[in-house]
Structures are given as structure tokens and as C-alpha cells.
Amino acid sequence: FRKIGIIGAMIEEVELIQQKMTVSRTVQLAGIPFIEGTFGTKSIVVCKSGVGKVNAAMCTQALIDFFEVDAVVFTGVAGALDPSLNIGDIVISTDCMQHDMDVTALGFARGIIPFQETSIFVADAELSKVAFEASLKLFPEQAKLGRILSGDQFIADRDKVHALYSELNGSCTEMEGAATAQVCATNKIAFVIIRSMSDKANGSAPDNFTEFMKHAALHSYQIVEEMLTQL
Ligand code: ADE
Numbered sequence: 001f002r003k004i005g006i007i008g009a010m011i012e013e014v015e016l017i018q019q020k021m022t023v024s025r026t027v028q029l030a031g032i033p034f035i036e037g038t039f040g041t042k043s044i045v046v047c048k049s050g051v052g053k054v055n056a057a058m059c060t061q062a063l064i065d066f067f068e069v070d071a072v073v074f075t076g077v078a079g080a081l082d083p084s085l086n087i088g089d090i091v092i093s094t095d096c097m098q099h100d101m102d103v104t105a106l107g108f109a110r111g112i113i114p115f116q117e118t119s120i121f122v123a124d125a126e127l128s129k130v131a132f133e134a135s136l137k138l139f140p141e142q143a144k145l146g147r148i149l150s151g152d153q154f155i156a157d158r159d160k161v162h163a164l165y166s167e168l169n170g171s172c173t174e175m176e177g178a179a180t181a182q183v184c185a186t187n188k189i190a191f192v193i194i195r196s197m198s199d200k201a202n203g204s205a206p207d208n209f210t211e212f213m214k215h216a217a218l219h220s221y222q223i224v225e226e227m228l229t230q231l
Pocket of ligand 1: 156201
């Protein structure tokens, strides 16, 4: 890949890469600073999107249009849905869906975007492979490939966890990945979402998130760093 866009929603998810990269310029677009430069020999552009699907979508389109990235990596934390995942574990996206897209009243299945070819956005095979290999190297036994579900909701309810896991087959849930995935898929740009578990999206999730978010964000960053040396 020629130039890689790297997005995180919160400062803890991007500050480590921002500290380690060599900066060539910073450009403000839609009120968001995009930091362009290099990491080793790779050209990268890093931004903190803010939380939620709209913020992620705006940043992704800006990376594609203005910076002409040919790959996008989203790094950060998520709530586990797969009961075999523990706090700190890793999910690398195979594909992504928006769990809060709900046109069931018109007969569409949950997560389906009406009148659109697909609602399941498939990650780039090479990026997923490199990310998964980096995960296995750094966190053996703690990494899985799986579906990432996004919605503008912090999930903290075990009944919702069961529903998202059984109905939509999600490995974990967060608030941005599927938006970045949709924008990349529509623009035919490669993407992968890397998430480390800060919580299990249950009643303990608010406390767990506060306690483990930084730890999980570090794991996700370490995978991005290892990936960049391999790409
Ligand atoms: N990010 C981290 N944990 C999350 C959760 N439980 N729900 C949504 N986004 C999250």
C-alpha cells in the first residue's frame, strides 16, 4: 500500500502512534486535525475521528479524497460479544455491519440497509491477514478473526449481547468500524478494523471500560505498529 490512513475514535487510541511517527504536516478538515508523515518507511495519515459512525464516516472520506490513502486501518477498543473473548483480547475484522440499522418495520432483517447491494462490508484480505498475524505474534491465544458490529450505542446489557451475538453473529461491538468499512467499500479502498476488548458489553461494561480502555487501546496500537513493519 502506498499511503495508509489510521483512525481512532478517542485520543487514547491514536496518541501513541502520533507520538512515534515523524510528522510532515497537519491539515484541519471538517474541524479535525489530520497528521501526515511516516512511520518507518510507510507513509501514513493519522486522525482522531471522535465517537460514532458519522464522525468515522467523515474522517474516512476525507482520508480518501484529500490524502488519497489506498488503505484505512481503524484502531481502538470494543465490547466483546463472543463469550470466549476476554478483556484485552483482539478481534480483527473479517467484515462489519451496522447493528443499529433497523428497518424491520418494513420487513428488512436487522442490520440491513434497504435498497442497497450489500450491508455487510468485507475487510481487505491482505490487511486482515497481516493484522491477524501481528496479533498472533504479540498476543498468542488472544486473537480472533470475526465480524465487528457498530452502532451509535454503548452496549451495557447482557440481553443485547446475546441478541447481537446470536442474531448478527458479531464477535464484538463498537461505534465506528462499520461506518469506515462502508465508506471504504463504496470507494473501493482496502480497510481493516482492529479492536481490543475493553469490556464485555454487559452490566459491568461501564466500570470495565473506564478501568481497561487504556490497556486495550495499547494492545490495538501495538498491532498497528507491528503491521506497519510488515506492510
Ligand atoms: N466500545 C468499547 N466498549 C463498547 C461497548 N460496550 N459498546 C459500544 N462501544 C464500545
